Every structure is written in C-alpha cells, then in structure tokens.
Amino acid sequence: MKKKQIAITLGIVCFILTIAIAIQLKTIRNTNTTISQSLADNALRDEVLKWKEKYDVTYKELASSEKELDSIRKEATRNDTTSQAKQEEIKQNNMLLGMTNVQGSGIEIVLKDNLTASNDPLLTLNPSNVIVHNIDLIEVINALKNAGAEAISVNGQRVVPTTSITCVGNVIKINGQKIGSPFVIRAIGNQELLYGSLVIPGGYLNILKDAHVVVEGPNKVDHINIEKYDGVINFKYIKSR
Amino acid sequence: MILIAIVIGCILGAVIGISAPMIPYTYSGYLAIAIIAALDSVFGGLASTVNKNFDLKIFVSGFFGNAILSILLTYLGQKLNVDIYLAAIVVFVGRMFNNLAIIRRYYLEKWTNRNQNQTQEQTTGEEK
Known part of the structure; x- marks a missing residue:
C-alpha cells in the first residue's frame, strides 16, 4: 500500500516534470529561430543602454550648466544697459537659430x-x-x-x-x-x-x-x-x- | 513498481507536453528553474524511498514549496539585477548529486551483498 502511494506520487511528479521540459524545449527552440538570444547580443544591448544612460546624464548636466550660465549672464549685466542689450540680442539670435x-x-x-x-x-x-x-x-x-x-x-x-x-x-x-x-x-x-x-x-x-x-x-x-x-x-x- | 510509474509518467508527460501550447519567452526562465526544482524533488523522493522514510506530505510540500520559492527568487533577482537563480540551481543540483549518491550506495550494497551470498552459497554447496 505504501509503495503504491509512493509510486503514484512519483509518477505524477514525473508527469508534470516532463510536460514542463517539453514546453521549455519547444519555447527555447522557437525563440532561437526568431530572436537571436546569444550572450554577445545581450552584452551589446547592455552596452548600448549604458551609453544611452551616460548620454542622458551628460545632456541633463549640459542643460543645467546652460541655465547656470544664463543666470550668471543676467547677474553680470544687471547694471549695464549696453551689455543688457547685447544679452537680449544673444537671446534673440539663439531663438532664431533654434537653440531655445x-x-x-x-x-x-x-x-x-x-x-x-x-x-x-x-x-x-x-x-x-x-x-x-x-x-x-x-x-x-x-x-x-x-x-x-x-x-x-x-x-x-x-x-x-x-x-x-x-x-x-x-x-x-x-x-x-x-x-x-x-x-x-x-x-x-x-x-x-x-x-x-x-x-x-x-x-x-x-x-x-x-x-x-x-x-x-x-x-x-x-x-x-x-x-x-x-x-x-x-x-x-x-x-x- | 516505482520505476514503472516513473516511466509511465514520463511518457504521458512527453506526449501531452509536445501538444501543449508554448509559453512566452519571458516566463521560460521561471519554468526552467521550476524544472530544476521538480527534478530535485524526484531525486529526493527516490532517495527517501531507498532510505525507507518517504513521507507524502513532506514530499508534496517540498515539491511545490521549492518550485515556488525558486521562481520567486528568480523574479526578485531579475528586479534587483542579481542572478539569484544561480544560487537556487547550485543548491538543487548539489542536492541532486547527494541524493544520487544515496541511491547509488544503496543499490551497490544490495548488489555486493547478493554476490557475497551467492559465493557463500556456492562455497557451502561445494563443502556439502
């Protein structure tokens, strides 16, 4: 009786196991034909993402630096009408150039x-x-x-x-x-x-x-x-x- | 008896598994770790049968518990960008080897005992 019970449980577990293995094999085979899933590809993708992140960070830094520069310029030209006029001109030109x-x-x-x-x-x-x-x-x-x-x-x-x-x-x-x-x-x-x-x-x-x-x-x-x-x-x- | 049940289970599973639908690639990593857990459970069950301390409750709870825990660990590892599933694989495969050693020892002992008995019977027969 005990042995029968063991046999049935192990049989059921093996049944589940082989179903899972078969499904997995099928999935892997299909995926390999449609998408190349090699390690080199993954490494390259990671690299691209890393560079993109770096680029984004640098770009944000650039934006903040530009803002800083702008405020410094404003500060420097506060009490000077000619340089204030120049400042306005720079702004205008930047707008025309498409830099704003x-x-x-x-x-x-x-x-x-x-x-x-x-x-x-x-x-x-x-x-x-x-x-x-x-x-x-x-x-x-x-x-x-x-x-x-x-x-x-x-x-x-x-x-x-x-x-x-x-x-x-x-x-x-x-x-x-x-x-x-x-x-x-x-x-x-x-x-x-x-x-x-x-x-x-x-x-x-x-x-x-x-x-x-x-x-x-x-x-x-x-x-x-x-x-x-x-x-x-x-x-x-x-x-x- | 146990061996026959395992073979029947494997054949049935293979037949149904071939006709089963595919799962998306994202989840195949989880399925793979579950397969390793199930394989470990099967070896564990065999070893405990050999040791004559097989307990159905322990076996079933271990089967599902291991699978679920390892899947959760894999998920967590993906979220944390750490390959935790490697730890699960190491544990499972290590236990598999241990269990295999138990099973191997049991059958080797049985075999050597039988050989010894046979030789003993032969020698006693000659003496008579």
Whole structure:
C-alpha cells in the first residue's frame, strides 16, 4: 500500500516534470529561430543602454550648466544697459537659430506610411509609392518655410540651418537622429498662410494623398511647443569678412 | 513498481507536453528553474524511498514549496539585477548529486551483498 502511494506520487511528479521540459524545449527552440538570444547580443544591448544612460546624464548636466550660465549672464549685466542689450540680442539670435524651446500658434501635420495598402492590388505594384520618403518631408518643410514658418520640427527634431534630411534604409535621418513613420511635422507661423500653402490644389499634400500616403491634417493648433535643437552648431571654415 | 510509474509518467508527460501550447519567452526562465526544482524533488523522493522514510506530505510540500520559492527568487533577482537563480540551481543540483549518491550506495550494497551470498552459497554447496 505504501509503495503504491509512493509510486503514484512519483509518477505524477514525473508527469508534470516532463510536460514542463517539453514546453521549455519547444519555447527555447522557437525563440532561437526568431530572436537571436546569444550572450554577445545581450552584452551589446547592455552596452548600448549604458551609453544611452551616460548620454542622458551628460545632456541633463549640459542643460543645467546652460541655465547656470544664463543666470550668471543676467547677474553680470544687471547694471549695464549696453551689455543688457547685447544679452537680449544673444537671446534673440539663439531663438532664431533654434537653440531655445519656443511656443506659438501654428499647424501640425502627420505623414504616415500606408500600411493597409497591401489590400489593394494596384498599390502593391510599387510599395515605394505608399511610404513616406525623405523627399516628401523636404517638400513639406520647404512649403512651410515658403509660407513663413518661424520654427519647424519633425518628430521633435528642430529644423535648423545645418539640418539635413536623408534616407537611410527604412528610416529617415534628420539632425543625425534616425526617425520612422509616423512623421509629425510642427510649424509655428501664420496659421492661415501655413495651412494654405499645404492644402493648395496641386500642392505637395495633394500629390502625397494621390500616392495614397496617409496624411493627417494639417490641423491648426493654437499652442504648439517646439523643442530646441539639441545638437551643437560648430563653424570651422567660415569667417566674417 | 516505482520505476514503472516513473516511466509511465514520463511518457504521458512527453506526449501531452509536445501538444501543449508554448509559453512566452519571458516566463521560460521561471519554468526552467521550476524544472530544476521538480527534478530535485524526484531525486529526493527516490532517495527517501531507498532510505525507507518517504513521507507524502513532506514530499508534496517540498515539491511545490521549492518550485515556488525558486521562481520567486528568480523574479526578485531579475528586479534587483542579481542572478539569484544561480544560487537556487547550485543548491538543487548539489542536492541532486547527494541524493544520487544515496541511491547509488544503496543499490551497490544490495548488489555486493547478493554476490557475497551467492559465493557463500556456492562455497557451502561445494563443502556439502
């Protein structure tokens, strides 16, 4: 009787054990085919995270140092009208260059890759047509600039004089940062002019819509916040004449 | 008898396990540690059977308790970024070897005893 009991319990435990082992084997095998789970990969991922953290910390330090510098400047120029005027000028220039966070009324427009196009046999002939290219962003930004936009950003990346928008495979590189669909373009300026420049018949948005790219907007927004350019503009070769 | 039950359990488990659904990769680490705990329990059960002090209550509570504790430890280790599950594995595998040693000794003794008996019987038979 006692032996029977032992046998049954051990049998049940072995039953559970083998089920677990079989499930585990299956899971591991499947995972290895879809995601490479080697140690080297994990180490690299850790490294990337560490560097990113370092970058964030340094970036925060930079922001606090800038604030400090600003307050020191204010302190130094308090009792001096000429340097106060200079200070104002520096501020103004920084705003124009895109080195400060700005806010104002303007428009927002979202461009997206058309993911449902695969249902349409006509569109699948050339999938390149239904995705957003760097050229599309450049054309839209150009139209906005032409309409007098004072500040433009794409997915949080400020458009400054040194900005380049290039195609790198399936993503777009802007200001050295890779961004992907959806592309949120924000612009501050005269709302009517900006809106009109985009929806004008024969304008670039019409072309994009005809190509079946998903276009949301343009929407007029009263309070748009545009982030500052978070890089550094260095000049090495130009000199004032 | 015990061996037959284990074999039947393993076969049934393998058959059902093959057709069982997969679990997400996140949880496979926990399942792995639970497997080690269960394996340890099986060896522990065998060893106690050999020692003739098998207790069903102790065995079942040990089986579930070990598995749950080791899973919790693994979870805690992941949260703390320390590989605590290694400690659980070391303990379980170490105990497995201990239990295996007990089982091995028992059967070796049995075998040598039988051999001795046989030789004794042979010698007594010759004397007669």
